[in-house]
Amino acid sequence: MTDETAIVVESLTKKFGDVEALAGVDFQVESGTVFGLLGPNGAGKTTAIRILTTILPPDGGRAEVLGYDVVRDAQKVRLRIGMAGQFAAVDPLLTGRENLRLVGKVAQMPNDLILPRADELLERFELTDAANRPARTYSGGMRRRLDIAAALVARPPVLFLDEPTTGLDLHSRNELWAMIKELVAEGTTLLLTTQYLEEADRLAGRIAVIDGGRVIAEGTPSELKAKLGRSVIELSMADETDAFRAERALSHLGRPELDGTILRLPGNVPGGAMEVLRALDGAGLEPDTLMVREPSLDDVFLQLTGHKAERSELEDATVPVGGAR
Amino acid sequence: MSRTAAIPFTIPDERHGLGRIGGAISDAIALWQRNLIGLRRTPQTIVFSTLQPVIFVLLFRYVFGGAVSQTLTVPYVDYLMPGIFCQMVVFGAMLTAVGLAADLKSGMLERFHSLPMSRSAVLAGRTTADLTRNFFVVILVSIAGFIVGFRIHTNVFGFLAGMGLVLLFGYALSWVFATVGLAVGDPETAQAASFPVMAPLVFASSAFVSVATMPGWLRPFAEHQPVSVTASAVRALMIGNTTPGTSTATYVWQALAWLIGLIVVFAPIAVRQYRKAV
Numbered sequence: 001m002t003d004e005t006a007i008v009v010e011s012l013t014k015k016f017g018d019v020e021a022l023a024g025v026d027f028q029v030e031s032g033t034v035f036g037l038l039g040p041n042g043a044g045k046t047t048a049i050r051i052l053t054t055i056l057p058p059d060g061g062r063a064e065v066l067g068y069d070v071v072r073d074a075q076k077v078r079l080r081i082g083m084a085g086q087f088a089a090v091d092p093l094l095t096g097r098e099n100l101r102l103v104g105k106v107a108q109m110p111n112d113l114i115l116p117r118a119d120e121l122l123e124r125f126e127l128t129d130a131a132n133r134p135a136r137t138y139s140g141g142m143r144r145r146l147d148i149a150a151a152l153v154a155r156p157p158v159l160f161l162d163e164p165t166t167g168l169d170l171h172s173r174n175e176l177w178a179m180i181k182e183l184v185a186e187g188t189t190l191l192l193t194t195q196y197l198e199e200a201d202r203l204a205g206r207i208a209v210i211d212g213g214r215v216i217a218e219g220t221p222s223e224l225k226a227k228l229g230r231s232v233i234e235l236s237m238a239d240e241t242d243a244f245r246a247e248r249a250l251s252h253l254g255r256p257e258l259d260g261t262i263l264r265l266p267g268n269v270p271g272g273a274m275e276v277l278r279a280l281d282g283a284g285l286e287p288d289t290l291m292v293r294e295p296s297l298d299d300v301f302l303q304l305t306g307h308k309a310e311r312s313e314l315e316d317a318t319v320p321v322g323g324a325r
Numbered sequence: 326m327s328r329t330a331a332i333p334f335t336i337p338d339e340r341h342g343l344g345r346i347g348g349a350i351s352d353a354i355a356l357w358q359r360n361l362i363g364l365r366r367t368p369q370t371i372v373f374s375t376l377q378p379v380i381f382v383l384l385f386r387y388v389f390g391g392a393v394s395q396t397l398t399v400p401y402v403d404y405l406m407p408g409i410f411c412q413m414v415v416f417g418a419m420l421t422a423v424g425l426a427a428d429l430k431s432g433m434l435e436r437f438h439s440l441p442m443s444r445s446a447v448l449a450g451r452t453t454a455d456l457t458r459n460f461f462v463v464i465l466v467s468i469a470g471f472i473v474g475f476r477i478h479t480n481v482f483g484f485l486a487g488m489g490l491v492l493l494f495g496y497a498l499s500w501v502f503a504t505v506g507l508a509v510g511d512p513e514t515a516q517a518a519s520f521p522v523m524a525p526l527v528f529a530s531s532a533f534v535s536v537a538t539m540p541g542w543l544r545p546f547a548e549h550q551p552v553s554v555t556a557s558a559v560r561a562l563m564i565g566n567t568t569p570g571t572s573t574a575t576y577v578w579q580a581l582a583w584l585i586g587l588i589v590v591f592a593p594i595a596v597r598q599y600r601k602a603v
Binding site (some may be wrong): 054055056076083088089090091092094100103108134150157187204313 | 359363437440
C-alpha cells in the first residue's frame with residue numbers, strides 16, 4: 001500500500017438551522033485503510049459522509065477525496081467513490097441485476113463491462129439466486145447487500161458506508177463484516193460510520209470518536225482502549241438488592257460502578273478478582289457471573305463522552321460485549 | 326479474488342462540452358428505462374390511470390350529458406372527450422409527483438446525487454416515462470370514447486395532432502408536479518398536495534362544460550387557464566371549431582404558449598429543487 005492520503009477533512013462545519021451538525025471536524029484517511037467514524041445518533045457522522053460524497057455542500061472548511069475538492073471538483077469525486085447510505089437505496093421494482101446495471105450505466109462504466117461486473121458482485125454477495133427477482137421480494141439483509149454491491153459496481157477506489165449493518169441480524173452482520181474485510185484486502189479505502197462499537201473495533205484500522213459534531217478522540221482501536229489502560233472486572237448479581245449490597249461490600253476496593261444488577265470495577269484493584277470474591281463471600285453474597293475482560297470501546301466511549309453510546313432500537317442485534325471476540 | 330482482477334477498468338474523465346450533453350441524454354434514457362421497468366411491473370398503474378377517465382366518460386356522458394348538451398351545438402360526447410383527455414393528463418401528472426417523492430423518501434435520489442450522472446437525468450427520465458404511460462392511457466381511453474359514440478369531425482390528422490397536444494400538455498404538467506413531489510418528499514403527501522392544484526384546473530375549466538354557464542367572476546380564469554385553452558385547442562383539432570371568431574390555429578398557438586411556458590418556468594425550478602433535495 002502507498003502511504004498517500006485518500007481523504008482529507010479539515011475544519012469541516014455544517015449547520016441545519018440552529019443545529020450545529022458539524023462543529024469543525026478534522027481527520028485524514030490513508031489510502032487502502034478502513035477508517036471508522038464512531039458516535040451515537042445525531043453525532044454528525046451521516047452529515048460528514050454526505051458532504052464527502054458531494055450530496056451536501058459544507059458551510060465551512062475543506063474536504064477532499066483523492067486530492068479533489070468535494071465542492072469544486074464534485075464530478076471528479078463522484079467518478080471515484082461508491083456510497084451506501086443508511087437506508088438500502090435500491091429500486092424495489094427492479095431486479096437485483098437491473099439495479100446494479102442502472103448504477104453501472106449512470107456511473108459511466110463501459111457497456112460491455114456492466115453485466116459481467118453485476119454478475120460478479122451478485123455472486124460475491126450471494127444474490128445470484130435472487131438476481132432476477134424484483135428487490136421488493138428481498139429480505140432486509142439481502143437488500144442491504146444489494147445496496148452495498150451497487151456502491152461497488154463501478155469499482156470505486158474510495159468507498160463510503162453509512163452504518164452498513166444497522167438493522168441487520170447477527171448472522172447477516174457477520175457475513176457483511178467478512179465481505180468488507182475482503183474488499184479492504186483488495187486495496188479499497190473505506191470510510192464507515194457506525195454506532196456499534198464492536199463493529200468499529202472489528203473493521204477499522206483507525207477510529208475517530210465523534211460526538212456533538214466534533215472529533216473527541218482518534219486513534220487505533222488499541223490506542224483508544226489503552227487510554228482506559230486497564231481491564232475491567234464485571235460482576236452480575238442475582239437482583240438489584242444483592243447488587244446494592246455488593247457495592248457496599250466492595251467499597252474498600254474503590255468505587256464500583258453500579259448498573260442495574262451489574263457491577264464494574266477496575267481490573268487493577270488490590271488483590272484483583274480473588275479479593276473481590278473474598279469480599280463478597282465475607283458479606284454472604286455470591287455473584288451469578290464474574291468476568292475479567294479487556295476494556296471495550298463501550299467503556300472508552302463512556303469515559304470520553306460522559307454518556308453511553310446510544311443504540312438504535314435494534315440493540316438486540318448487537319454482539320454482547322466481550323463475546324465473539 | 327482472481328476473478329475480480331480479471332475485469333479491469335479505469336476511471337472515466339469528467340464529461341465536457343458535447344460529451345456532457347450526450348451523457349445527459351444517455352443518463353436520462355437509463356432512468357427512463359428504469360421507470361418503464363417499474364411501470365411494467367405495476368400494471369395496475371396503467372389500469373387505474375385508464376379506469377378513472379373511463380368512469381368520468383361514462384358519468385359525464387350518461388349522467389350529466391343530458392343536462393349539459395342543451396347549451397351545445399355538437400353531441401355532448403364529442404365535446405366531452407377532448408376535455409377528458411386533458412383532465413386525464415392533469416390527474417396523471419400527479420404520478421410524477423408521487424414517483425419523485427417515493428425516490429426521495431427511499432434514498433434513491435441520495436444515491437443518484439453521489440453518482441457522476443447529469444443533474445437533470447432523474448427528472449428527464451421520470452417525466453419521459455410518465456409521457457410514455459400517458460401515451461398508452463390516451464390510446465385506451467380513446468377506444469373507450471369511440472365505444473360510447475365519440476366521433477372525429479375533422480380528419481385523422483386533426484385527431485392525431487390533438488393527441489400530440491394532449492401528450493405535450495401532460496409532459497409540461499409533469500414538470501409542474503415534479504416540483505410538488507420534490508417539495509413534499511413523501512408519496513402520500515405528494516398525492517394529497519397535488520389534489521388542490523389539480524381540482525380547480527380540471528373542474529373550473531371548459532373540459533366538461535361550457536365556460537359560458539359559469540358566474541362572471543370565475544369566467545376569466547376558467548377561459549384562460551391552461552386546461553381550458555388546451556381542451557379548446559384539442560376540441561378544435563378533433564371536432565372542428567365550435568366557437569365563431571377564433572380559429573383553430575389561434576387555439577393551438579395559445580395552448581402551445583401555455584405548455585412551453587410551463588416547461589420553461591417549472592423545469593429549471595424542478596432541477597434546482599432536485600439539486601437541493603437530499
